[in-house]
Amino acid sequence: MQALATTGALVALADGRVKDIERDELLSYVDAKDLVPTIAQQEMVVAFDNRVREIEDRGSANVIVDAFRPLVGRSPSSILVGVAERVAAADGYLHPKELQSIEIVRLIVTNRLSNRWKSSGGRSLCAFSEATARV
Numbered sequence: 001m002q003a004l005a006t007t008g009a010l011v012a013l014a015d016g017r018v019k020d021i022e023r024d025e026l027l028s029y030v031d032a033k034d035l036v037p038t039i040a041q042q043e044m045v046v047a048f049d050n051r052v053r054e055i056e057d058r059g060s061a062n063v064i065v066d067a068f069r070p071l072v073g074r075s076p077s078s079i080l081v082g083v084a085e086r087v088a089a090a091d092g093y094l095h096p097k098e099l100q101s102i103e104i105v106r107l108i109v110t111n112r113l114s115n116r117w118k119s120s121g122g123r124s125l126c127a128f129s130e131a132t133a134r135v
Contacts, residue, residue, distance in 0.1 A: 001036050001039050001043070001044065001047055002047065002051070002067045003067050003068050003070070003071050003080055004026065004030055004035060004036070004044070004047075004079075004080070004083055005026075005044065005047035005048045005050070005051045005067075006051050006055075006063070006064055006067035006068065007026075007068075007080045007083045007084050007087070007105055008022065008023065008026035008048050008051075008083060008084075008087045009048055009051040009052040009054075009055055010055060010064055010084070010101050010104070010105065011083075011084045011087040011088050011098055011101045011102065011105070012026075012052065012087055013052060013055055013056065014088070014095060014097040014098040014100065014101040015095035015097055015098055016097075018052055019090070019091050021090045021091050022087045022090045022091065023045065023048055023049075024090070025086050025087050025089075025090035026044070026048060026083060026086070026087050027041055027044055027045070028086075029082065029083055029086045029087075030044060030083075033079065033082075035079060051063075051067075064104075064108070065108060068080065068105075068108045068109055071109060072108065072109055072110075072111050073109075073110070073111045077109035077110065078109070080105055080109050081102065081105055081106050081109065084101065084102040084105040084106075085102055088101070088102055
């Protein structure tokens with residue numbers, strides 16, 4: 001649930017403001033895919049809103065990476081990319097920073113971020129931190 005809420009919050013914040021339709025799209029996607037059947041919608045709303053505040057307050061890459069860590073490299077991680085794409089498209093406009101956020105999610109969950117970071121001497125992680133700080 002935390003990874004889903006984090007994905008939604010990261011993408012929703014990317015264009016500078018969170019719209020209700022973006023949160024609603026996250027909930028719709030989670031319900032349609034039956035991703036967290038034991039979690040009530042209100043719990044997901046609270047998790048999303050809390051994650052938005054955390055990212056806004058700290059802008060920390062660690063908050064995001066820690067939420068994704070349990071799913072990195074696993075098949076359910078593709079669900080996070082789907083969530084990112086749906087939240088980004090919810091308002092009918094794909095902002096360039098939303099597209100960047102989708103790519104950040106994709107890099108993290110496919111474990112390509114850590115591979116790129118290792119091969120580039122840390123430049124990708126630095127770019128990731130700068131990107132999330134701007135989000």
